[in-house]
Amino acid sequence: MNIIVCVKQVPGTTDVKINKETNTIIRDEADIIINPFDEYAIEEGVRIKEKVGGSVTVISMGIPKTAELLREAIAVGVDDAVLLTDKAFAGSDTLATSYALSMGIKKIGGYDLIVCGKQATDGDTAQVGPSLAEKLGVPHTTNVRKIEEIKEGYIRCQRMTDDGFEVVEMPLPAVITVVKEINEPRLPSIKGKLKSKKYEVKIFNADDIGADKSLCGLNGSPTQVIKTFTPVHDINGEIIEGTAGEQAKNLADKLLAMQFVKCK
């Protein structure tokens, strides 16, 4: 079973502090990490390989620095890492990202299952998984919390829904996006760390994967960000004093007065 895991680099913290004067982001440590959901995707890929055999390849579209991060995946049991990097990819929205990833994945070829994280913590869009499946012409299931069965040409999994879960089956190849509940990622082993040190990430540019540049990056992105701003939290927080009983009564009265909580 050949598994491909899509991994995105995201800023190490979403704790963006804002310069009130200039209304811009202040970032002290500008380090990047693997998108937290993608850690679960990597772990799931490695677990499937350990169970049914095969190989796991991680793929990312990102800046050259991402290669370092991909090596972390090698340390936890991934076999190969591919980085798509090119100035032509800069400014991609989810459609252009899906296109570039689909071309990279076609170049790798011979895949059975593609695993994505549920969403990336920078944009929080959760769109790349389904959009990528469409570009590859394969079925997809989002928010997978458990794989019940996987074998040649077949997967059955549990998908988290708003009020429970559902059991979905699909033929392979297919795309799944995973939530945190699916597993507990392992730490790298010493052997893994050694392997990752020596490993060289395969780097492809737009031409290498035969991508049409008009469909990549800013040019291939139908959406445009026209403005960014920091939300104003106009909170004049009020501390309610008193004994526990008084605090509770006071709060309950306030909520009832505002009609957020209504008498039956």
Next chain:
Amino acid sequence: MTGIEIITDKCVGCKLCVKACMFSAIDMKDKKAVINDNCTLCGACVSSCKFDAIQMEKEKARKSVDISEYKGVWVFAEQKHGVVSQVAFELLGEGRKLADTLSVPLSAVLIGNNVPKQAKKLIAYGADNVYYVEHQSVENYNDESYTDIFVQLIEEYKPEIVLIGATTYGRSLAPRVASRLNTGLTADCTGLEIDPEERLLLQTRPAFGGNLMATIICPNHRPQMSTVRPKVMKPLEPDYSRTGEIIQPGVIIPENLKVKVLDVVQTVCETVSLSEADIIVSGGRGLGEAKNYALVEELARVLGGAAGASRAIVDAGWVDYSHQVGQTGKTVGPKVYFACGISGAVQHLAGMSSSDIIIAINKNPDAPIFKIATYGIIGDVREILPELIKQFKDKLN
């Protein structure tokens, strides 16, 4: 030519852009800013520069379709077990405003089996007409068949705007549809407006866990598609005297589906689901031990709301992951959010900071949660919660 450029004459070397860049893509050379390979063309530096010294240009986009052919605002009326979700009515309320500004009709798309009453309800809530696709094979949501049908409808009737609730299903359907149509999609919007001059949809959404808001447009592709966060838009008062046409379009119902939903299990039966709740009571490690989570559940029940949790207690196994609120859990935006014994780590705030009213109960007055709380109670949750339950029980009966 696409690219970003520093106009060296204007650059004063103030480094504001260096600080604004999330990707360390700007270096200083000879007191001038220089863009390096890390650049993702996100544009944050452009707006940070006080001296207009950074310019970003995009090749004049080819219009992929004749956008003037596209007219009307559509709302996807997600239904489950034959009942349309609340978010669809919220979207009709918002869609009505957008459609009136543009002077175009507002339509709902309903896919299901034997739900004509729901179609009438959509009209009462503001739709001018309903595209109703009825077939027993589409009684329940299925990514493959719903995408297929939705794309056929869009290609046939060409709406300019399509709004879909940002539910689990909506956030799976919308990207698949947008990808097939090669159009833009903005995720989880919290604000929608029409630019009156260009007649474009201005879509505003939180990014970086709500720390930054972005306004996004889709100028050259149609339809303009958004998923919209539940509980943000307001539904209209239903008016059952409103009339509208229920159209049963001739679409090809896909057969021999690859994706099969074998079983649908509802685990949240008695209580309201987190994404649909007006009131959420969440508990964290401050509850002390697993059994105290019952207090959180009880308050939620008394208030007719849902029970949430911080990651710390999900990881500790006190409650199921489906309750987790935050960056790696669910994003919620209820009218009232109770954070009981939750410190307010950024990853938790990422999932709930857009709630209208936030109530923090924590014994540590320096807990970060108080910074975003509308009302704060400094005290022991194990004492406050029983008192609150008592108060509301008395007053609500």
